[in-house]
Amino acid sequence: MKDKGKKEQSAQQRSDKTPVIVIEHLVKRYGPLTALDDVSIEVGRGEIVGLLGPNGAGKSTAMNILTGYLSASGGRVLVDGVDVLLSPIEAKRKIGYLPEQPPVYPDMTVDEYLAFVYQLKGCTLPREQHLDDVCKAVRITEVRSRLIRNLSKGYRQRVGMAQALIGDPPLLIFDEPTVGLDPKQIIEVRNLLRTLGRRHTVILSTHILSEVQAVCERIVVIDRGRVVANERTEDLGRAVSEHAAYRYRILGPEREVVSELRARHGVARAELLPEREGDAVTVLVECERGVDVRRAVFSLCASKGWPILGLSPVGADLEDIFLRLVSQEK
Amino acid sequence: MLAIYKRELSAYFSTPIGYVFCAIFLALSGAVFSYTTLFSMTADVTSYFTVMLLLLVILVPLLTMKLFSEERKQRTEQLLLTAPVSLYAMVGGKFLAAYTLFAGCTLLSFLSFFILYLSAHVKTAVLFGNLVAILLLGMTFIAIGIFVSALTENQLAAAIGTVAILLVLVLVSFLNSVISVYWIRFVLSSISVFARFQNFTQGVFDIAALFYYLSVSAVFLFLTVRVFEKRRWG
Numbered sequence: 001m002k003d004k005g006k007k008e009q010s011a012q013q014r015s016d017k018t019p020v021i022v023i024e025h026l027v028k029r030y031g032p033l034t035a036l037d038d039v040s041i042e043v044g045r046g047e048i049v050g051l052l053g054p055n056g057a058g059k060s061t062a063m064n065i066l067t068g069y070l071s072a073s074g075g076r077v078l079v080d081g082v083d084v085l086l087s088p089i090e091a092k093r094k095i096g097y098l099p100e101q102p103p104v105y106p107d108m109t110v111d112e113y114l115a116f117v118y119q120l121k122g123c124t125l126p127r128e129q130h131l132d133d134v135c136k137a138v139r140i141t142e143v144r145s146r147l148i149r150n151l152s153k154g155y156r157q158r159v160g161m162a163q164a165l166i167g168d169p170p171l172l173i174f175d176e177p178t179v180g181l182d183p184k185q186i187i188e189v190r191n192l193l194r195t196l197g198r199r200h201t202v203i204l205s206t207h208i209l210s211e212v213q214a215v216c217e218r219i220v221v222i223d224r225g226r227v228v229a230n231e232r233t234e235d236l237g238r239a240v241s242e243h244a245a246y247r248y249r250i251l252g253p254e255r256e257v258v259s260e261l262r263a264r265h266g267v268a269r270a271e272l273l274p275e276r277e278g279d280a281v282t283v284l285v286e287c288e289r290g291v292d293v294r295r296a297v298f299s300l301c302a303s304k305g306w307p308i309l310g311l312s313p314v315g316a317d318l319e320d321i322f323l324r325l326v327s328q329e330k
Numbered sequence: 331m332l333a334i335y336k337r338e339l340s341a342y343f344s345t346p347i348g349y350v351f352c353a354i355f356l357a358l359s360g361a362v363f364s365y366t367t368l369f370s371m372t373a374d375v376t377s378y379f380t381v382m383l384l385l386l387v388i389l390v391p392l393l394t395m396k397l398f399s400e401e402r403k404q405r406t407e408q409l410l411l412t413a414p415v416s417l418y419a420m421v422g423g424k425f426l427a428a429y430t431l432f433a434g435c436t437l438l439s440f441l442s443f444f445i446l447y448l449s450a451h452v453k454t455a456v457l458f459g460n461l462v463a464i465l466l467l468g469m470t471f472i473a474i475g476i477f478v479s480a481l482t483e484n485q486l487a488a489a490i491g492t493v494a495i496l497l498v499l500v501l502v503s504f505l506n507s508v509i510s511v512y513w514i515r516f517v518l519s520s521i522s523v524f525a526r527f528q529n530f531t532q533g534v535f536d537i538a539a540l541f542y543y544l545s546v547s548a549v550f551l552f553l554t555v556r557v558f559e560k561r562r563w564g
Contacts, residue, residue, distance in 0.1 A: 030564070067412040071563050092414040103409035105337075107344045119333035120413045163409065 018081070019044050020171050020201040021066070026075035028061055028225075035061045037225040039075070043218075045170075048197040050212030050233075051205040053222035059205040060100065062222065063175050066203075067097045080170055093121070096169040096200075100176050102160025106149035110140060110159055113148060114166065123167040134165045138192060154185040161192070172200045178211060190215050244287045245314040247273070248297065251280040252306030258283060260300060266291035280309050334410070334423030335430075338397070342431055351392045352435055358385055359439035373450035375443070376531055379460040383524070386464075386471055387496040393428045394475025395489035398554075402483040411562075417555045425476055425551055432468045436461070455533030463530035466543040470523055471496060473550035480557045499523050 021043040028036040036058045043049050051059050064070040066077060068088045077084040082091040105113060114131050123130065135141045138158040143151060148159060157177065164172055177193070178186045193215050196202055206212060212219050212233065219236055221229040229236060250257050254272065261270035261283060269286040276282065287293045294311070301308050342348030359382060366378040401407040410420050440461065446452050474495055479488040503524035509515055519525045526543065529536035 069408060069411050069562070089414045089416060092412055095412070097408075097412045099405065099408045099412075101405040103404075103406040105341070105404070105406055107341060108337075112340075116333055116337045117409070117413075119336070120410075120415060122414060 020047075020080055021203070022076075022078040023062075023066075024076045024078075026062070026065065026077060027073045028058075028065060028070070029073045035225055036065075036072075039222070039225070039227055041220055041227065041230065043201060043203065045201055046197070047218060048193065048202045048204065048216045050216030050219045051203060051222060052209065052212055052219055053207065055207055057222045058225045059207075059222055060175055063097075063173055063203070063205055067095055067173060068092050093167070094169050094171055096164030096167070096172045098157075098160045098164045098172075098174045098177060100179070102156050103163070104148045104156055104159050106147070109147055110135075110144045110151075110162075113159065114144075114162060117163045117166050121167045125168060130166070130168075134162045137165060137195070138162045139188075154181050157181060157185075157189070161189075165196075170201060171203070172196060173203045175205050176207075177204065178206070178208070186211075244292070246285050246287075246294065247310070247312045247314050248283045248285055248308060249277060249280050249310035250283060250301060250306050250308055251278075252301070252304065254281050256304075257281055257306065260304070261285060261297065264293060264296050264300060266293045266296060277309065282310075284314065331415070331419035331423040331426075334415070334420055335427050338424050338427030339430060342393075342427070347392065347396065348431060351389070351431065354392070355389055355435040356439055358382075358389075359435075360442060363439075363442045367446060373446055373452050375446075375452070375457055375460060379464060379531060382464060383467060383527075384500065386468060387500060388493060390432070390468065390471040390475050390496070391489040391492040393432060394472055394479050394492060395485045396479070397424045397428065397476055398480040399483050399485050399488045403485075411558065417558050420558075421476065421551050421554045425472060428472045428476070429469060432472060433465060436464060436468065453533060456531065457533075459530040459533040459535065462535070463527035466530075466540065467523060467527060470543050470547050470550075473547035473554075477550045477554045477557070480554045 019042045021041065023039060023041045026036050026039040027034070039058075039062065051062065053059050061070065065072050066079070066084065068084050068091060071085065079091045080094045082094065084091040105116075108116065111131075114134070115127075118127060118131065132141075135144060138161045140155060140158050140162060143155055148156060151159065157180075161174070161177070164174070174193070178189050181189060190211065193202060193204065197215075197217075204212070204216060216233055218232050219229065220227060248261075258270055258272055258281075261267055266288050267285060268288045269284070271284045273282040273284055285293060285297065298308070342351070362381045362385070363378055366381065367373065367375065370377075398407070401410065411417075443452065443457060471492075475488075475492040478491040478495065482488050482491070499522065502518050503522045506515055506518045506522055506525065509518070523543075523546070526536070526539040529539060
């Protein structure tokens with residue numbers, strides 16, 4: 001029941017077609033070094049997008065330009081229709097940003113800090129109510145009167161998130177929000193991100209693959225300043241591996257199994273793997289693009305009387321995809 | 331701007347630095363006052379102000395050293411620079427916070443002159459001329475200190491750098507009295523921040539000097555804004 005409500009709500013938001021972020025041909029150079037090279041991304045309302053890439057790929061640079069902290073060397077960034085370069089103050093009003101290191105003042109209490117941010121952002125929402133809501137959302141109500149200096153890393157991170165939420169901006173940008181947290185806190189933060197994704201557009205940068213898989217609807221992979229993939233999470237695997245691949249364990253004569261498999265229509269490659277199970281051989285079978293060979297392999301084995309002891313898809317998890325994408329580029 | 335001003339002012343007193351500044355400032359001012367007037371049996375306040383102006387060289391960096399360097403070190407500047415606030419408001423807020431504390435202490439230290447009024451004839455015009463001079467010079471020094479603080483993320487480097495620049499400005503004024511070549515003296519006296527307040531110390535309100543201090547302060551605050559602009563484009 002609850003899930004149904006969620007889906008309806010997010011479907012409603014997605015029907016609003018205007019993109020919240022338009023990044024066009026963004027270039028950033030640091031002297032001779034090109035940190036971002038012709039990056040173009042669009043993010044729709046209510047989407048949760050994961051920005052993924054190895055360390056130093058340009059994720060933080062992209063986020064810093066988006067938030068107006070850095071300027072671009074070329075290209076254009078629109079946030080909710082407002083150009084970040086031409087009217088930075090208006091654009092910044094629409095963004096809640098949590099940098100990699102939460103920008104909290106250790107000498108203030110949580111309450112003082114949030115009141116400061118509230119005033120800094122020129123927020124007009126009813127103050128007490130809004131701050132209460134924000135604290136409840138990130139669950140820091142019990143530490144509001146404590147000095148930030150004395151809070152744990154997890155709480156500081158959440159205070160940083162509270163800061164981003166103040167003013168209820170339509171776009172939230174989080175730079176590696178779960179770094180340095182313990183597993184329980186990571187799960188909490190991910191749940192929080194999903195909750196926030198219902199009312200806000202969320203951009204999340206990370207180099208942890210399982211994180212985007214768990215939270216994001218769409219993944220943008222950046223490597224050495226370029227976008228190498230921009231897909232819905234579930235489509236990414238298909239897009240990357242042009243050839244679906246399976247690992248078969250077949251009980252049959254080694255050479256014959258391989259040569260017969262190679263002869264099948266739709267099989268791009270069949271290779272013997274070193275693993276064995278008794279007399280059974282393990283074969284890696286790669287399909288040609290758009291062809292599913294599993295039926296053909298089944299009927300082959302059935303006609304030859306070779307039992308199939310095992311079958312598992314290969315390269316379907318993000319780690320594999322990611323490594324393939326990044327190495328393809330090279 | 332108001333938010334930054336208020337935060338900065340309260341930060342002075344949530345860390346020891348505000349108390350330390352006030353304590354040192356008032357203690358030194360009290361001691362200098364006693365020595366230059368009470369113990370010397372004179373109502374002439376000029377030497378009090380000369381010494382106080384020199385002491386500003388080490389007092390002002392206490393106020394300004396952490397204003398931007400600490401933000402950069404703690405990465406809190408990212409909050410300010412991504413908030414819907416202009417750079418001018420950010421720099422202005424911090425400048426006003428430092429200046430409020432400085433002006434507050436200066437005015438507080440002026441209470442000691444009531445003692446003089448009780449027992450001697452004080453030239454009120456000279457007294458107030460000096461007050462204006464010290465307030466203007468403090469303003470310029472704070473602007474310079476803020477600029478240096480924006481250049482580094484090390485508080486100590488900011489403090490030492492500020493002291494060094496202010497010392498050079500003082501030495502320039504002394505050189506001025508040693509060198510006899512006219513055009514060098516002319517150049518030196520143009521950049522000497524001390525030469526300007528001579529009229530004030532005589533009790534004359536010098537509009538040209540007022541604009542001089544205001545514009546030097548504005549230039550350094552503007553340069554501070556440029557430091558952030560440059561880093562953004564870097």
